[in-house]
Amino acid sequence: MKYDAIIVGAGHNGLTTAGFLARAGLKTLVIEKNDYVGGAAVSRELQPGWTYSNCSYVCSLLRPEIIRALELPKYGLQVIPYESGATFDSKGNYFNYSSDHDALRRELIRNNPEDADGYERYARAVMRQCKFIKPLLMRTAPDPTSFNPRDISELLYIGKRFYDLGEREMAETVRFWTMSIAEFLDQYIKSDLVKVHLAGSGIIGTGLGPYSPGTAYVLLHHYMGEVDGSIGAWGFSRGGMGSITKAMALSFQDAGGEIRTGSGIDQFIVKNGRVVGVALENGDEFYADTVVSGMDVRRTFIEHTEQKELPEDFVKGVKRYRFRGSSGKLNIALDGMPTFPAAPKDARFLKGDLHFLDGMEELERAYDDWKEGRWSASPYVDFLIPTQIDPTMAPPGKHYATIFVQYAPYELANGTWDDANREAFAKTVIDKISRHSPDFKNLIVHKEVRSPADIEREVGLTEGNIFQGELTFDQLLFNRPVPGYAQYRSPIKGLYMCGSSSHPGGGVMGAPGANAAREVLLDLGKKIDLGAAA
Amino acid sequence: MNKALTPRPQMPMGALPAPFHDRIAAENVQHSWMNWNGYASPGVLDTAEFEYFAIRNQSTLFDISPMCKFRIKGPDAEAVMNRMVTRDVRRQKPGRVSYVIWCDEDGNVVDDGTLFRRSEDEFLLFCQEPQLLWIKDIAWGFDVEVTEATHDLAGFAFQGPTTAATLRDLKIKEIETMRPFDIRDIKIAGKKVMISRTGFTGDLGYELVMAPKDALAVWDAVYAAGQLRGVRIIGYEALEMARIEAGFLLPRVDFISSQTNLRVNRARNPFEIGLDWLVTFDKPHYNGKRALQRLAGVAPKRKLVAIEVSKDKAAHHALVYHRKTREVGFVTSALWSATTKRNIAYAWLEAPFGQEVKDDLWVEIYLQREIEWQRRMERVMIVERPFFVHPRRTVTPPLNF
Numbered sequence: 001m002k003y004d005a006i007i008v009g010a011g012h013n014g015l016t017t018a019g020f021l022a023r024a025g026l027k028t029l030v031i032e033k034n035d036y037v038g039g040a041a042v043s044r045e046l047q048p049g050w051t052y053s054n055c056s057y058v059c060s061l062l063r064p065e066i067i068r069a070l071e072l073p074k075y076g077l078q079v080i081p082y083e084s085g086a087t088f089d090s091k092g093n094y095f096n097y098s099s100d101h102d103a104l105r106r107e108l109i110r111n112n113p114e115d116a117d118g119y120e121r122y123a124r125a126v127m128r129q130c131k132f133i134k135p136l137l138m139r140t141a142p143d144p145t146s147f148n149p150r151d152i153s154e155l156l157y158i159g160k161r162f163y164d165l166g167e168r169e170m171a172e173t174v175r176f177w178t179m180s181i182a183e184f185l186d187q188y189i190k191s192d193l194v195k196v197h198l199a200g201s202g203i204i205g206t207g208l209g210p211y212s213p214g215t216a217y218v219l220l221h222h223y224m225g226e227v228d229g230s231i232g233a234w235g236f237s238r239g240g241m242g243s244i245t246k247a248m249a250l251s252f253q254d255a256g257g258e259i260r261t262g263s264g265i266d267q268f269i270v271k272n273g274r275v276v277g278v279a280l281e282n283g284d285e286f287y288a289d290t291v292v293s294g295m296d297v298r299r300t301f302i303e304h305t306e307q308k309e310l311p312e313d314f315v316k317g318v319k320r321y322r323f324r325g326s327s328g329k330l331n332i333a334l335d336g337m338p339t340f341p342a343a344p345k346d347a348r349f350l351k352g353d354l355h356f357l358d359g360m361e362e363l364e365r366a367y368d369d370w371k372e373g374r375w376s377a378s379p380y381v382d383f384l385i386p387t388q389i390d391p392t393m394a395p396p397g398k399h400y401a402t403i404f405v406q407y408a409p410y411e412l413a414n415g416t417w418d419d420a421n422r423e424a425f426a427k428t429v430i431d432k433i434s435r436h437s438p439d440f441k442n443l444i445v446h447k448e449v450r451s452p453a454d455i456e457r458e459v460g461l462t463e464g465n466i467f468q469g470e471l472t473f474d475q476l477l478f479n480r481p482v483p484g485y486a487q488y489r490s491p492i493k494g495l496y497m498c499g500s501s502s503h504p505g506g507g508v509m510g511a512p513g514a515n516a517a518r519e520v521l522l523d524l525g526k527k528i529d530l531g532a533a534a
Numbered sequence: 535m536n537k538a539l540t541p542r543p544q545m546p547m548g549a550l551p552a553p554f555h556d557r558i559a560a561e562n563v564q565h566s567w568m569n570w571n572g573y574a575s576p577g578v579l580d581t582a583e584f585e586y587f588a589i590r591n592q593s594t595l596f597d598i599s600p601m602c603k604f605r606i607k608g609p610d611a612e613a614v615m616n617r618m619v620t621r622d623v624r625r626q627k628p629g630r631v632s633y634v635i636w637c638d639e640d641g642n643v644v645d646d647g648t649l650f651r652r653s654e655d656e657f658l659l660f661c662q663e664p665q666l667l668w669i670k671d672i673a674w675g676f677d678v679e680v681t682e683a684t685h686d687l688a689g690f691a692f693q694g695p696t697t698a699a700t701l702r703d704l705k706i707k708e709i710e711t712m713r714p715f716d717i718r719d720i721k722i723a724g725k726k727v728m729i730s731r732t733g734f735t736g737d738l739g740y741e742l743v744m745a746p747k748d749a750l751a752v753w754d755a756v757y758a759a760g761q762l763r764g765v766r767i768i769g770y771e772a773l774e775m776a777r778i779e780a781g782f783l784l785p786r787v788d789f790i791s792s793q794t795n796l797r798v799n800r801a802r803n804p805f806e807i808g809l810d811w812l813v814t815f816d817k818p819h820y821n822g823k824r825a826l827q828r829l830a831g832v833a834p835k836r837k838l839v840a841i842e843v844s845k846d847k848a849a850h851h852a853l854v855y856h857r858k859t860r861e862v863g864f865v866t867s868a869l870w871s872a873t874t875k876r877n878i879a880y881a882w883l884e885a886p887f888g889q890e891v892k893d894d895l896w897v898e899i900y901l902q903r904e905i906e907w908q909r910r911m912e913r914v915m916i917v918e919r920p921f922f923v924h925p926r927r928t929v930t931p932p933l934n935f
Binding site (some may be wrong): 064067068070073074078079080081099163191228238388389390391392396397531532534 | 571580581583584588590591592648695696699703762763764844845846850870872873874875877914915922935
């Protein structure tokens, strides 16, 4: 069978690329190893009546341009924002982060009178960095060594934006991109509780601690999202994160695309330095002159491409590219709404993201455990009960808890991620939550435990790294994933990358997918159609 | 002293409390009230965005008691209504609602409203503007009684995907067979309620009407039942977002009643407004029919069109240009639509723009960015109303969305 284009992997980026290619008139096939589409944006019913967001669980980064151009709302996507969140400490206090400015100010003052003003300064500093970097997301990163007019003009674009910041802000930007989140926050915030609440976004998904350089940027990456122009806001995808990829799949199929699930790729078929198709594990072969991989860079080039087809320096670059899975996930079906004795009855912030930490030291200790091959004895958790807002994920009165857990190493010092270790990992997390919510444990109807190894096996994310590779400065922009190959093209003619291993990186954003589609179409003498979003 | 000379009460100024005032005030942390037809109506209770998302994701309560309401009863009730509105009321069966407009002799729109046929000889008409005299003028010589019911009926809109599930929890079995625009008489908390599957949001939803003395009991029962399904009281700002997405027009915002305009050229006919689908000529004489027949044969001088605008800044109050230079119209309602992720608006365009000429149209958007104003020219695409369509609005029996 011959197609114009084949996409490997039906995650959100693969489906984004596929959607744009199909809309440009290409006969496009998507292949997926699992029996269902979604990749890490997937919703499955493992306990009858409950729908989980099995991997990714909140939505903000998904680019509105993509939602609009692929008409995802028409295919069922609804993104619903949530209002606030909180961090509980072990002494019975909490800090409630609220999207309401007045409530936030009052709460900051309650924790430390100086932090209300300090937070305003912090927020301004972060927003300035956001404004600088955000326009780069939906653009292909320029190659600094290229004399191609487009690269030069893109470099000039970035250079001018940088220069326009002025000397002091330029210095701030460089500091920001290289600093640790803890030290960045120390400049502005006094309260340990407030600080550690804000620091969470700096370490999520990353094998670094709050005092590691580079974590300030990771925080920025999480702030770049928006829900309807409200920058930094986060929301749920109604019906779970799988609704995003379901909508993308329907949009793609409506544009004439074809999806084959149930068999993954064995090898990219390469002839005379050019890709000609894919051979699947089940023996099927499909042919196309354009093949786009949504898999991460290691899977794509080390596991599914013959090494002799690749230049040595490229293979070296791929091999040194860091993944380092650092997080696990628990999905829990609850028989009712757990109570939090430290929170007032019907506290609105229980509808948002909840955390349980005393301060930065606890977070750094949690990281120390990871370095030694253990999951954190007192982990960072990002705990949400979306069913308080989304009525579709559990029966009325019942609830679903999504619990992101950090740190959890890919390789354990004490053995492998077998059932005993997974159960012990879950127990650590549940015990910690139970210290703040005594009835939580007894409400558990069903749980899904996912270690980094499970995430790698099921979703295909190497070492369970949720971003398809760490989001540190050495692996960003024109260095992502490999210097000289940051423009979605690979050393093999016709073979492209569209996953989060490429610029601008992970999160359910879709930007790598859209950017890759633009480059593919450019090579075919066509233009990506962003419609009214452009 | 003349005993008749006792003080007579002076009418109060400002907005009066509507039937659900206490319940709404208890949740109105922003203390935001608007004056709607003399009643205090909430603008926003806490955050317009979250109230809006409750319409599209959960369920919502909105007090519609301040609407103008009229009862038309008697052997000639059908004839009177058919003489007034542009649709064929003879085809509207008892137990059905229809969206109607009525016009003056020149064919210009007086108002729009929802017409509830309660029985062969009784109608209720809900609309924005006072119409008692207009209906009475039409009814002159007919065997019919026209009364104002604005203050005799309380009501609220119950809108959103989980409304049917909530009514199901309340054991309202009638909803299983109710199609859009159906009316049923039910009981909630032991009180008589007229329920219709109608609304201003374009989503699954109902409107509930009851006697003012029963109003709080019904509201409380629905609000309590809705707790597990995310019910939320909403204000006008959230409803306004949903109504633009749903493709509904608002008198005084998108067009002006031909009975209130001072400037004679402000009156608009159904062909201009894009409501020609409500006009039928296949029925006996009605107000404006002759003028409408004449207007149907000529191209409208201007048109209210649905537009999509490039980028994401809503085109509030923007002027519309052809080729970025010639002014050809203006925007009436605009919204960044959070559900459809489209930048949408309604605009009046002078012919031939928006009709034969649809290309190279632009809106001029002014944005204030930390004091400084910026001017943006964005592309305009003529599109179809409504912007938001969801199958859950019409599926019967309604599902537990």
